[in-house]
Structures are given as structure tokens and as C-alpha cells.
Amino acid sequence: MFSFGKKKVEQEDRKKALTSTLGIDLGTLNTVVAKPSGDKFDLYKIPSVVAVKKDDPSYVLAVGEEAKSMLGRTPEDIIAVRPLRKGVIESVAQAEALLVFAMEMGSEEDTTSIDRIVIGIPGDASEVERNAVEEIGRKAGASYVLVISEGLSAAIGAGLPIAEAAGTMVIDIGAGSSDLVVISLGGITDIETIRWGGDDVDDNIVDQVKQKYEVEIGIHEAEKAKIKVGMVHSNADLEIETTSLIGKCMKTNKPKEIEVDSTMVANAAEPIVVKIVEALAAVLERLSPELISGVYNKTIVVGGTSQLKGLKERIFEEVGIPVEISNDPMTVVAKGAAIVAAEPRALEPEVRLKAMK
Numbered sequence: 001m002f003s004f005g006k007k008k009v010e011q012e013d014r015k016k017a018l019t020s021t022l023g024i025d026l027g028t029l030n031t032v033v034a035k036p037s038g039d040k041f042d043l044y045k046i047p048s049v050v051a052v053k054k055d056d057p058s059y060v061l062a063v064g065e066e067a068k069s070m071l072g073r074t075p076e077d078i079i080a081v082r083p084l085r086k087g088v089i090e091s092v093a094q095a096e097a098l099l100v101f102a103m104e105m106g107s108e109e110d111t112t113s114i115d116r117i118v119i120g121i122p123g124d125a126s127e128v129e130r131n132a133v134e135e136i137g138r139k140a141g142a143s144y145v146l147v148i149s150e151g152l153s154a155a156i157g158a159g160l161p162i163a164e165a166a167g168t169m170v171i172d173i174g175a176g177s178s179d180l181v182v183i184s185l186g187g188i189t190d191i192e193t194i195r196w197g198g199d200d201v202d203d204n205i206v207d208q209v210k211q212k213y214e215v216e217i218g219i220h221e222a223e224k225a226k227i228k229v230g231m232v233h234s235n236a237d238l239e240i241e242t243t244s245l246i247g248k249c250m251k252t253n254k255p256k257e258i259e260v261d262s263t264m265v266a267n268a269a270e271p272i273v274v275k276i277v278e279a280l281a282a283v284l285e286r287l288s289p290e291l292i293s294g295v296y297n298k299t300i301v302v303g304g305t306s307q308l309k310g311l312k313e314r315i316f317e318e319v320g321i322p323v324e325i326s327n328d329p330m331t332v333v334a335k336g337a338a339i340v341a342a343e344p345r346a347l348e349p350e351v352r353l354k355a356m357k
Ligand SMILES: Nc1ncnc2c1ncn2[C@@H]1O[C@H](COP(=O)(O)OP(=O)(O)OP(=O)(O)O)[C@@H](O)[C@H]1O
Pocket: 025, 026, 027, 028, 029, 030, 031, 086, 087, 173, 174, 175, 176, 177, 178, 197, 198, 199, 223, 226, 227, 230, 302, 303, 304, 305, 306, 307, 308, 329, 330
């Protein structure tokens, strides 16, 4: 265990902690591993995809990048799947394979050399889901496993003033879920999780292209277009960009080139943006007046989907909060988890309160 004892011991322990701790963001689309290295982090990004045998889904054939390239293209006897859907574990065996792979990537020797891991998962995960993730971490070889809310982890990773009483808020818009978390005195005071995110935008782009052009496109193509010309509706003066992609004509079955522009992506994103705004309104309704100025002064938006242009402006128009979009949106959860892994007691109430004095 980590020691807060004599200075020398503390330094030695800290050194050990830095070589044997990992923070992991077990995401729907990406799993990110952060390994403390001096005052920086070594970061590894792994697509959250596992390829398994069709007749024996616990038989893992490939994990990560290799498995991702198989999505939608596998022969009959292989399936490539995402172990997490909407932030929820769909298959424990596949999630375990993903976590072991992530831990191996972050460890110099084998996974048993990792003392502590902290894993970020969606804020509304059930006790059963939390326990399942913890169990997987332990089975993979870590002796200490802590599962914390992605939102809290993101706030710590983004360097928000979480220990202050004034309050601060983090909005994490991921692939399958989005978390809105209010934090004060180092703890979560309110949380709202919606099972909506960038994946739903991709699905809607596929539908819109189908309706407009009678062309079917793959989900990866839709995601690529979203990343290239992505935008949400707002009053911001943004340039409408266009990109072209190849789909399958539903009438002729022949390949056909079509165009997707920023407005189409904004239309596809609109239902998700509305859900996020509703969740924000619910949080603000419950927010105590003591925390409103902290939230006004310091709210940060993280997660891959936060990169859609115009989001900052739209949030301000809707709820009057001048949010900051993180310049490091996809690794803050893992970094925050790694910080907690190195100092696990940092989240305990007496340590938090002491740190304030
Ligand atoms: N530049 C970009 N513009 C818009 N969306 C983007 C961009 N880059 C990535 N994304 C989207 O961000 C999402 C992935 O973000 P992130 O890695 O934060 O999700 P995750 O942590 O895997 O998911 P979750 O937190 O929901 O489990 C995907 O939907 C991806 O398409």
C-alpha cells in the first residue's frame, strides 16, 4: 500500500508507485492507458474491439487495432465486437481480453508487475458493472483495483480545481455515453449520465445519407466524414465544409460517390446535442447557488465528441455557461485515473480536506 509516512519512505514509495501504477479509461470506442513517467505520462490508445470465434465467443483471436480493421469485414467463422456498448459491458470475457491487452501495453514486464490500476467507467454504472470491472482488473493481475467515475477522473486529469469549495463541472461527451459531473471539495456533488454520444451521430449520418441519396455507407465512413467536417448548429459563424465518400447505391448496388457537408453532420448531431442540453438543464436546476459561480467560471468539456465545431457556442446560447473545450479531450480520463492510481488515498475525505488547508 502507499505510505504517507516519513519523507524518505514516501519518496521511495512514490518512485515505486510511479513504476507500477496505471490509469485506464475503459471507453466504448477507445481504451486509453496512462502510465506515469516522471511528471508526464506515457499514453497508449487501443480501439475497444475484440475479435472472437463465432462458435466460441470467449476464444479471443485479436484485440485492438488488428481487431478493429476486421469490423464488418470478418469471414463467417470470426466476429469482431466491441465489449462495451453505450458504456456498458456487453461481454465480460471480451472486456477482460481488452483490459489484459491494455495492461500488457502499459507494463514493462508482465501484468503481475502492476501494483495498482484505477479504471474510469461511466458515472451511472451499476454496482454489478463496477464489481465486474474490478474483478476483471484483479483477474488480469493487479493487486489493487479502483473503479472511479469517468467524470471525476476527467476533472482530475484536466487539472480542474476539484479540491475547492466553489465547485467546478466537467462534461465528457464520448462515443457511447456522456457524463456531466459537478465537483466540489474533491467529491462528486451531482452527476447526470446519458447513454448518448458520438456513435449515435455516426448512426444518424448513415440514415441521413440513405434518405438523401439512397446510398448505404459504412459506419467508419460516417465517422470519418463527421471528424472531417463535423459541426453542431449554433449562431457561430462557421465555414460549411464538404467531404466526399463512397457508398453502395441501393438501387443499382454499384459504388457511388456522395457528399456530406457540415450541415448534414449538424443535423445528425442535433438529437444528441438536445439530450446533452436537457441533461445540463437538469443539473443546473439542482445546482445550489453556492456552486453556480464556480461552475460558471470553470466548466470544461472533454471526450472525443467535444471536438464538433460550434459546441462551445451552442452550450453558451442554451444555458449561459462559457465552457472551455479541452485541448486534450481523449486522454484526460486515463491521466486522471493514473494520478489517482499513484495516490489512491487522494480521494479519501480526510486527505481531501487536509489538502485544502
Ligand atoms: N475531431 C473529432 N470531431 C468529432 N468527433 C470526434 C473527433 N474525434 C473523435 N471523435 C469522436 O469521439 C468519440 C470517441 O471519443 P472518446 O474516445 O472520448 O470515447 P470513449 O471514451 O471511447 O467512449 P465512452 O466514454 O462513451 O465510453 C467517437 O464517437 C469519435 O467518432
